[in-house]
Structures are given as C-alpha cells and as structure tokens.
Amino acid sequence: MRRRVLATALLFIALCILLITPVLAFTPYGTQLLHAMGAVKATPSPSPVVFTPTPIPSPSPILTIQGTPPPVQSKIAYLMDANTGNVLVDENGEVPVQMASTTKIMTALIAIQTGNLDQLVPIQQDAYNEVWLHDGSSAGLVVGDRMPLKDLLYGLMLPSGDDAAIAIADALGGVPSFVQRMNLFAYHLHLFQTHYLNPDGLNYVASGEPIADHHSTAADLVRLARYAMSIPLFAQIVQTKVYKVPPTINHHSYTWTNINQLLDTYQGATGIKTGFTPQAGYCLVFAATRSNQNLVGVVLDSPTEPGRFQDAAALLNWGFALPLMPPVPPAA
Secondary structure, three states, X not given: OHHHHHXXXXXXXXXXXXXXXXXXXXXXXXXHHHHHHOOOOOOOOOOOOOOOOOOOOOOOOEEOOOOOOOOOOOOEEEEEEOOOOEEEEEEOOOOOEOOHHHHHHHHHHHHHHHOOOOOEEEOOHHHHHHHHHHOOOOOOOOOOOEEEHHHHHHHHHOOOOHHHHHHHHHHOOOHHHHHHHHHHHHHHOOOOOOEOXXXXXXXXXXXXXXXXXXXXXXXXXXXXXXXXXXXXXXXXXXXXXEEEEOOOOOOOOEEEEOXXXXXXXXXXXXXXXXXXXXXXXXXEEEEEXXXXXXXXXXXXXXXXXHHHHHHHHHHHHHXXXXXXXXXXXXXX
C-alpha cells in the first residue's frame, strides 16, 4: 500500500514538471522565475549603438572661369584643365580642320603602345623621299641606317621628322596598316571628328584622296594630348629640348633639337607638338604645369610662327590665374 502511494506521488510530481517546463523555458514569466531562482544567469541588455554618419569630404577647389579669355591671333583655340577635364577656353574647338604635324602625336602613341622600343628600324628610300619630294620637315635620317625605335621617336617629335614618321610606319606593318591603326585608336578614344590619311600630316595623299579627309578638331587634339601625357615615355620625349644619338655600327650620329619654342620661353611648359603646312597654318598643341595645376591646349591656323607661341602663353597665363574655388554642384 505504501509503495503504491509513493509511486502515485512520484508520477504526480513528474507530470507537474512536464507541464511547468514549457512555462519556465518559453514564457517571459518562466524566464523571470528562473532568474529569480538562480537557475539561469541574467543576460545583460545590449547598449544602444549611437549612429555617427560619415562626414562628406569637402570637394577640392578647382580652376573656375571668371571673366573672358584673352584675344588670340589663331582662328582656333582650346584650353582644358587636365586635372579635371573642364574646358576653360573653346573658340571654334569643334570645327574639323587640317592639323599638320600635330598628327605625329598619334604616330608616337601607336609606336609606343604597339612597337618594340628596342627594335631596329631600317631607314629606307621612301622615308628620305617624303621629306625632299614633299617639302617636309626632316630628322636628317640617312638611308641604310638602322635605329632603335625608341631613339627614332625623338627624331619624330623634336625636329618633327617626316622621314622618321614614314620609317616608323614602314617598320610597324607598312604605312596603310599603320594609318588604319591610327584611325582605330582615334575611334577607341572617342575622337569622332579625327581622321588620318598618313602618319606625318603633310598635305598630300599618294592614293589621290582629298587631303581634307585628313583632319581633326582642337577639342579632339586636346583630349588626345591629355591621354598622351599620361604615358611616361611620351611625356619624357616631348619635354626634351635636345637629344643626341651617338654613332654605332648600325647608324650615324644624330643631334635633334626640339622646335617647340614654348619649352624655352614659358616657365612650366612640358610639351607637346608643333605643326605647319600652308593649308593648316601654324599649329601648336601645348601643355604646362604650375603649382600642381596642369593645363593642356591647342591653337590652330595661326597666321605666324611666333603668333602660335604668343597665343599659347596668353592662354596659359589666363588659365593659371583663374581662382581656385569649390566646384558648383550640378543642378537637380
């Protein structure tokens, strides 16, 4: 009898535990009771996290147009802040015109980016003929010489050698193929108003196509020059005043002087390329740096050789004198 009563009591206690466990485990009252009994350690309430927004940095000041640009003799003028891409001066900058030897900016780029700079480039008769049959500018190359492509690039850009342009094009696939690459790269850079017929910019085409098809705009030339100056070798070449090539068993000695007078007359000038034909007038693509400000510009169809350098200096002086101000946010 006593055993039956004990078994009944134990069964009753077990049923009570079975019933009360969900209450203790899954209800706020049960949780509080367990805490009170010391069966469960209290979990500290999390402290609220104070949200601190990241401060928006103040925009860096940029050259800001105030007033009007200086008058220039050239029919076309364009100036860009190379740090930001902002256009500071645009006078007929979208008008397609002949660009003479400023063509060689693209010629140099194609050679640098697709050629082997150590490749020996043979100087052939057609390079010599380009100068003497078409009244071109010359690097004085001697037929039969074989020169490293890297050295020849100085002959292309400093004295503006038309003979160097033809020699480079011959060595890198032939003139027609090279010119095709020039046009493809212009398209790649979104220079949609630029088209090349030869690698030097002379105003004739052997195929008989009208020279008007060899053209660019000041806006396109500035965008091309801004890109070109980001290539270290190109930037090094166009700011070199004198380059000497000692003689070797492969070639004669050469000394080339940069005909870009801006390098000697304007403080901070870093290049880039002159050009002239009777049809294009006197042309200049130029760049300069002062106080971490970088400007790049173009003047085309200047009536005189000194005039192109005077125009470039006036535009640069005006650009560097512009105030540095925070950029105006775009309208909503």
